[in-house]
Amino acid sequence: MRGIPFQTLFLRECYRFLRLSRQTLFPPLLTTVLFILIFGYSLGSRIREVEGFSYILFILPGLAAMGTITNSYANTSTSLFMARMDYSIENMIASPLSHIQLVASFVLGGIMRGLIVGVLPLLISIPMVGLTVQNWPMVFVILALISIFFSSLGIISALWSEGWDNIATFTNFVITPFVYLGGVFYSVDMLPPFWKQVSLANPIFYLVDALRHAVLGVSDMSWAISLSILITLALGTFMFCVYLFWIGYKLVK
Amino acid sequence: MVFAVQISDLSKRYGSLTAIDHLQLEIPSGEFLGLLGPNGAGKSTLINCIVGLAKPTTGEVKVFGHSVRSEPLKAKSFMGFSPQEVNVERFFNLRRTLEFQGGFYGLSKARAKDRAQEMLEQFGLVEKAKEQFFRLSGGMRKRLLIARAMMGYPKLLILDEPTAGVDVAQRHELWKYLSHLNRDGTTIILTTHYIDEAQALCERVGIINHGRILELGSPAKLIDQYCESKIRVTIEGPMDLSEFRDFPKLSINGNEITMPTHSLGPTTERLMARLTEIPGRRVLDLNLHRGNLEEVFLRVTGKTMAQEADEPSETTVAKL
Structure with a gap:
């Protein structure tokens, strides 16, 4: 009986995004496939190899990370914000569910969606561009950690926001620029010293770099440092979400 | 005596507004209690404090001996709550809404499925089982909320305006169901605008205003006390x-x-x-x-229930 409420919450989250798969899963997959077509077959041949890999292979981990980041964030921010708007979150709070169960179920939903959107492009790339993944277990671990981090940010954003505008603002003016400047499309070694330092101050750089190490076996930074930063960010934001639920921030009157 | 709810020195303030003012209330297990009061009197805030949707400023609420603040999961496991406003997720159909609710209360998948079917039949919603709530009429939405509140076999059922918008025949059907539940031992707290509902169903009625319970007693006793x-x-x-x-x-x-x-x-x-x-x-x-609760209400609060119904509700004001 003890695990059933949490299991139900988790299934509810998965059911929600699977039911809306035409909005939640297929568009990001299509976007990634288009990136592969454009950079793999069209522009890619005009760009020299990066760290011994063709350009499309070099950016694939970044594309996977980008999909995971945007989708895990979108999953929790949308789900929780909708629940706040239609007051269904009140039903969950009035039910015998703990704060950790509530937060963990939202985050797990984000992880599931993040993993699907992150792993499928890598699988597609195996026949399309001849990708050989170096360490699959590590790929799953890193994508899961990325998902925890951004799912937690999605929860914070959903609690803080008072309208859809706020959710979109955070996506458009924080996440997107950080992702594009986080080393998805380039190696920091290719940047001038000043911009290299700017990139190193961007947390997303470490997520992409850790995933690139797991997929290709190469990275700009030590993968241990990147992984440590990722674990700290994931756990820190998750615990902060639990704290917000515990104090009832915008949830309890 | 076993108490379903024990409220001691409960206060809830929103800035300078005192919604609940040092309220004391004990509800014995198995009682059917009605709460009547003008809009803004504190009924919904009181209910929100019981179900854990509002944090009391002072005081404590216990449900079957378990503090809502320090043992929330235990306390909530006894309760089923049907709110005044619809708060159903728009993604799921009725059957799945009920099944998920069963899961929240620890029912296995098979038990939740059976219970959902039972509740759909009980509340006349079988034909709408595959619909989403926003396709339902107002009365059906209310019935869905009560069905959902019943999914976890609650020992304490809290109903905030459960029959608003429900037609007369269905209202009487619901009365029968609630009376039957109460006879079987379920404690019920009801807020309603329908005086006849409170008079027909409730063993005790509390008249609440300015965050305080002004009168509490059986309808007959209150009528004797206030009406000639x-x-x-x-x-x-x-x-x-x-x-x-x-x-x-x-x-x-x-x-x-x-x-x-x-x-x-x-x-x-x-x-x-x-x-x-x-x-x-x-x-x-x-x-x-004969006197009735309407007269009691008028004498205690200075307002009729009809006047009250015309005013915007507490929740509406809060949402505005």
Whole structure:
């Protein structure tokens, strides 16, 4: 009986995004496939190899990370914000569910969606561009950690926001620029010293770099440092979400 | 005595507004309690404090001995809550909404499925089981909320305006169901705008205003306390007050006799016998005017329930 409420919450989250798969899963997959077509077959041949890999292979981990980041964030921010708007979150709070169960179920939903959107492009790339993944277990671990981090940010954003505008603002003016400047499309070694330092101050750089190490076996930074930063960010934001639920921030009157 | 709810020194303030003011209330297990009060009186805030949707500023709420603040999961596991406003997720159909709710209360998938079917049948929603809630009429939405509240086999059922918008026949069906549940031992707390509902269902009624319970008692006791019931008899034929001296407080106005009484009983029988003693005198009309909770409500709060219904509700004001 003890695990059933949490299991139900988790299934509810998965059911929600699977039911809306035409909005939640297929568009990001299509976007990634288009990136592969454009950079793999069209522009890619005009760009020299990066760290011994063709350009499309070099950016694939970044594309996977980008999909995971945007989708895990979108999953929790949308789900929780909708629940706040239609007051269904009140039903969950009035039910015998703990704060950790509530937060963990939202985050797990984000992880599931993040993993699907992150792993499928890598699988597609195996026949399309001849990708050989170096360490699959590590790929799953890193994508899961990325998902925890951004799912937690999605929860914070959903609690803080008072309208859809706020959710979109955070996506458009924080996440997107950080992702594009986080080393998805380039190696920091290719940047001038000043911009290299700017990139190193961007947390997303470490997520992409850790995933690139797991997929290709190469990275700009030590993968241990990147992984440590990722674990700290994931756990820190998750615990902060639990704290917000515990104090009832915008949830309890 | 086992108490379903124990509320001690409960206060809830929103800035300078005091919604609940040092409220004390004990609800014995198995009781059917009604809460009546003008809008903004604190009914919804009180309910929100019980179900954990509002944090009390001071005081404590216990449900079957478990503090809502320090043992929330245990306390909530006893409760089913049907709120005033619809708060159903729009992604899921009715059946899945109920099944998920069962899961929240620890029902296995199979049990949740059976219980959902039972509730859909009980509340006449089987044909709508595959619909989403926003396709339902107002009355059906209310029934769905109650069905959902019942999914976890609650020992304490809290219903905030459960029959608003429900048609008369379904309202009476629901009364039967709630009475049956209460007879089987479920404690029920009900807020309602329908005086007849409170009078028909509740063992005790609490009248709440300015965050305090002003009166609490059985409907009969409150009516006795606040209302003057009287018998009115219209007669034809000769009549003299002097022949009724042994009936205290009796008055005559034209051909109408008025006497305060709480019920038809020996005094009334004696009066009727006296009236028919004299040949040629006939009783044309007999009318017992009994007090009701509406009058009690008016006397305690200075407002009628109709006036109250016209004003915006607490939750509406909060959402604005």
